[in-house]
Amino acid sequence: MPLDKKRILIAKPGLDGHDVGAKVIALALRDAGAEVIYTGLRRSPEHIVRIAIDEDVDMVGLSILSGSHKELVADVVARLKNEDAGDIKLFVGGTIPDDDHAGLREAGVAGVFTSEMKIETVIAEIERQLT
């Protein structure tokens, strides 16, 4: 399995309640061999970073469909750095306009996934970066 022994946190920051994308990716990552933890809805960046560190994950995937990705990502990145956990790879998925992708990468995001990407493409990219 490509993602054997990898620990991955899938998180829903902020108030957005659309969790299907997060769950579909969580199921696909599990099928690819990863140990997946899902936070459930409405988690603060602080809470997400705490779980990421406590659970010693290799990657955090944030699912955001509310348009608040810039603010929420900046918050999570800053908190990971403060906790000396900058080595945890951060990915973002959801409704992210093309124009914002470069800015998110500059802010420290390893990859941006949108709903029309194939699942196998998403998994392959995560695998490439985690192994």
Next chain:
Amino acid sequence: MNDVDSNLARKSSTPDKPTNDPLARTPSGIDVPVTITPDMAGAVEIGAPGQFPFTRGIFENGYRGRLWTIRQYSGFGTAETTNERYRFLLDRGQTGLSVALDLPTQCGYDPTDSMARSEVGKVGVSLSNLAEAEILFDGIDLSSISTSFTINGTAAIIYAMYLAVADKQGVPRDKLTGTIQNDILKEYVARGTWIFPVRQSMRLIADSVLYANAETPRFNPISIAGAHVRDAGANAAEEMGYTLANGLAYVDEFKARGGDVNAFAKRLSFFFYVHMDLFEEVAKFRAGRRLWAKLLRERYGVTDEKALRFRFGVVCGGSSLTAAQPQNNIVRVGIETLAAVMGGAQSVFTCAFDEAYQIPTETSAEIALRTQQIVAHESGVARTVDPLGGSYYTEWLTDRMEEEITRIMKEVDDYGGVVKAIEDGYLQSQIAERAKERKEATDSGARSVVGVNIGMREKSDTDAGEMFHQDPETVRHVTEKYERVMADRDNAAVGKTLSRLQAAAHTDDENIMPHLVECCHAYATVGEMVAALKAEWGEFQEPIRF
């Protein structure tokens, strides 16, 4: 982490034997013969339009008596900018308002709350207190329009605020028309703006519905919605099945709290998505309408014909739209509008073609509105009631959909009912599983989507054209107004109304609504009212499953 019971029956709509022909099976898993003969069609009683069991529609004259309501969903940023958009839409022929609220308002947080700050004004307008509602409806006569609010967790509060605005405008309450969604059950399954535990939420909904029936008899205090479950991944039959199951759960609750089903059932309404399979969508509406009437008559002994009428609004677009080659969405929404109207919808919202990736611009919002006007005034489908009625395929598929919907409702019943299925996270897992199947089918090409797996372009640009840009000053502006209200109001009076609200919540049987209206008049905030209720009721503990 996945702890879905493996012994639960898999849905039969999952293909047993995969077919290679995408034309052979509907999205709900019904195998369709190449030819449907007259003897296969219409085995179930069809009846006449306007008569039980209402297969052909709830009115005998269809749209000749009254056209459907064209109702576009809009709202963003501040109450001022949204008020401007409403006046723009009303000026261009829209006949009802539909209010989109931001997530803090929907989840019960004030704009200054740390959970809220990054989301103020993002997916709708921020409406934290009566002062904002007064701005939102400034210059709009509430007795002459109908207003629909997509609000659930805080629906009772927003409805109370609407009554308070009407009181201040001097509009008698019995003149108010409109709808609050107020359907919490599907929030736990798909949309996520729950606040309180399931059973306390059901009480709050019963309080608001029974209060509304008495105070605002022309207002729809609940719109039982399948749309979000559908958009999350459920197929058309599941959308209808889960929604009717939820509808029956509400009927039971309202009855248990003293409501007369012959009275409150008249003001129940429903809300669905229309996706691309035209005939299946029409059949879904015809089957759902017939089944609801039969269930109310058989299970609850409803005798009033008006209470048996299944009234519904629809939204066209959603996850059937693509970010790739977005102009194609204009065609999709056009076909979906036809399905909605030939299915007999009472109100239609058409998504803008760019809605797959942004808040619509004025141009895209206008095209969405024009699409409905073209269907209404040029296509001729409104000319005669139920124009597809009697078609072999339509009648055959209506019967098959009714069977499938009935089977899905029984599955939920067998599990122990919707409340238990939600508390356990069972329905949530079903939807996630279904979403994964749909995604895999799209990835593999088994489900055809033009621009995504057929007729793709090399370059994956979205051809967005004009972009909507949100005013970066929104949060600051909303916060300033909020602080001004907090400084100007009579805090002692607010405290008293909030205490009375909490005391009512402590009882099992006192109606909460009069206290919410009183709180709104005193300029208590949404966050404060929610906090008072949470203090008595606690919060929903989400079963985390995928």
